[in-house]
């Protein structure tokens with residue numbers, strides 16, 4: 001598969017300091033060895049509960065955060081250690097939108113100033129050309145031209161997200177990291193914004209890494225889905241496989257937490273109990289096995305639980321606590337393809 005983005009064994013650890021001398025006493029392992037690949041025009045959904053490291057991963061990919069180790073390759077260029085100058089041309093092609101557009105849009109700037117900024121930074125346009133481009137962008141995201149002279153606070157949440165999207169697509173990028181862009185919106189507005197993102201993808205051939213905390217939101221828009229738990233990807237497969245044949249206990253728990261539209265249908269909800277453990281001092285073995293008190297947890301202590309390809313294109317952590325016994329036998333047997341970089345693409 002040709003890839004527009006490749007992430008290899010990426011780690012983002014935040015140092016923790018304590019004591020009077022504020023010496024480093026540990027690290028928050030927010031992203032702890034993530035590998036994935038995204039194809040041109042593809043949407044990869046990234047799901048997991050709050051605190052699993054999804055935003056940190058997204059921000060590291062666009063280099064808003066510095067990776068601790070690993071590699072990020074975008075359109076064939078290694079951008080892992082790219083500085084501000086080297087990132088400038090990359091940013092034309094690699095953009096990010098956020099959950100709260102108010103935070104990411106400068107509230108003191110008019111919509112016109114917000115949307116003109118990328119063109120000014122990258123140069124080569126006249127004021128008249130920028131005026132036309134702003135009008136075209138507003139039209140493209142479904143906002144009237146008169147919006148240009150208003151300020152972000154004058155818009156509803158859904159409209160503000162449209163402004164955030166207009167800004168992200170201004171320079172005709174090839175990939176957009178979408179960090180929970182609809183999580184703060186009402187359900188009806190959510191689907192309008194998701195439809196806009198899908199239309200833009202079709203027109204512009206965009207690739208998306210689409211971050212969400214529940215599987216319901218990413219279901220209709222993702223080609224493949226990666227499930228993240230405590231800094232690591234535990235399952236990665238096509239959307240159909242994730243929803244119809246999930247293998248990992250954590251994916252199953254996330255799926256069972258999706259409310260079903262038919263309340264008369266009997267469902268057993270394996271509710272996610274407790275909170276995601278702290279990434280400062282994560283369990284020494286299977287992190288989810290520890291949370292659910294699995295009897296085989298001790299066997300996993302100190303072991304690598306790599307992603308293995310259990311079915312073509314379906315990757316899951318080789319974790320005896322989180323697989324059905326027959327799947328575990330298949331994984332434990334020789335011949336299941338281990339993924340040395342965990343690239344799972």
Ligand SMILES: Nc1ncnc2c1ncn2[C@@H]1O[C@H](COP(=O)(O)OP(=O)(O)OP(=O)(O)O)[C@@H](O)[C@H]1O
Nearest residue numbers: 014028030049050051052053054055056057213279
């Ligand atoms: N700058 C930072 N310094 C220290 N710890 C951080 C920093 N940013 C994030 N963390 C910690 O890293 C872990 C992962 O956070 P992150 O925001 O990436 O998770 P998330 O899955 O995106 O959750 P949410 O959906 O709540 O944003 C959390 O424990 C968080 O407290």
